[in-house]
Amino acid sequence: MAKGYERLNRDLVAKGAIIDYYQDTMQIPNGTTAKWDFIMHKGAAACVAVKKNGNLVMVRQYRNALERETIEIPAGGINPGEDMKTAALRELEEETGYKAGKFEFLLSIRTTVAFCNENIDIYVAKNLKPSKQNLDEDEFINVEAYSVDELCELIYAGKIEDSKTVSAIMSYKNKYCI
């Protein structure tokens, strides 16, 4: 804990489907206390899936929180006991129907550090081989593919905003395409 900050209490307010909501009582460096929100998330894994022609496999799905469809990299929550790499490979296959022959770590992100511990490890998946899509019962996804330059244009145009997708595409471009 940083000098002057101390968490005096963490109270569970509500258990949700994929997150739990807590209220923290914090002692802060000026000597007073404050109530801060904390959202507990189990973590997730994602991948930049690269086809032979260099295009990336993307998923289009309805997002209730935004009330619209999004274009995102394949991703999903980790299962109990599962490591990040296994989760990323599993989600890639379940969501897109591709298995990856080659797989390497790209970067980790924390989605929203002011109130949530959600972390997402993002991998680069290559040597894709067709397998079988296997969606959760409340998951309905279209699989699409775009060039890296098309995706960057969609990001700067505000058509792709999802932070894991922006972080992944831009970091992939900087590392592999320049």
Next chain:
Amino acid sequence: MAKGYERLNRDLVAKGAIIDYYQDTMQIPNGTTAKWDFIMHKGAAACVAVKKNGNLVMVRQYRNALERETIEIPAGGINPGEDMKTAALRELEEETGYKAGKFEFLLSIRTTVAFCNENIDIYVAKNLKPSKQNLDEDEFINVEAYSVDELCELIYAGKIEDSKTVSAIMSYKNKYCI
């Protein structure tokens, strides 16, 4: 609403300090219903603040949700009635003590689309002039500066994980530094 999805109900479970937690009852395309989490956030604004030598102004602060310090771009929540650009300029000055003479839009992100509507508009701030830091009472921040290449190294090394910061730095590098 996308074909087959319908939100039947949105129940407020708890009002927090910076977020509110709702439980949504969803009708999903296979005909059944599901309970989904929804976190309501008022939105935030951030900026990539560029010094004369090209280095970027960053803020180091303690993040309770991660239980450690982070290095982030200057950012903060919007005030009632405030537009994104005004919020970004205000947060830059409050957190770092710099006013910006030149200011342009870079990109928008949604931090975590599976359960939250938080959006962050990110600007590029240039022609920085020293002003006065003015922190919230529970905010304790150190101001630092790094080159874009140093920041990219910190991201790939896992030392910077915050998604708005990764999205901003990588998008800035791709647009302005290549």
